[in-house]
Amino acid sequence: MPGPVFFYFALVALATAVTAAWFAFRPTERTLGLVRPLCAATTYSALAATFAGLVNGLFGLAHSASAGGPDPSWTRIVPAFAETPIPLIVGFAVVSVSWLLVAVGLRRQA
Secondary structure, three states: OOOHHHHHHHHHHHHHHHHHHHHHHOOOHHHHHHHHHHHHHHHHHHHHHHHHHHHHHHHHHHHHHHOOOOOOOHHHHHHHHHOOOHHHHHHHHHHHHHHHHHHHHHHHHO
């Protein structure tokens, strides 16, 4: 289950996408002024969620190694870190789609 940092990231990314879509349909300077900081917030929250996933994976790896359990192997390490870059991928995709929607809104505004 994702942690609270990921839910914050998802909320910020959703707000960015909705605001960009709103700008595409009703372009105003005020909405464009909101899209810029929301895209930055999406990028930084994606970085925070990625690093939180990395820390959680390292903590789990260290905990399993120190608990006297089986020695951690690649079959346990790789899946633990496979989900780590997902917030970055989704975040950058949301930002790129948002700026494409802004481009549509700017075209409509002109």
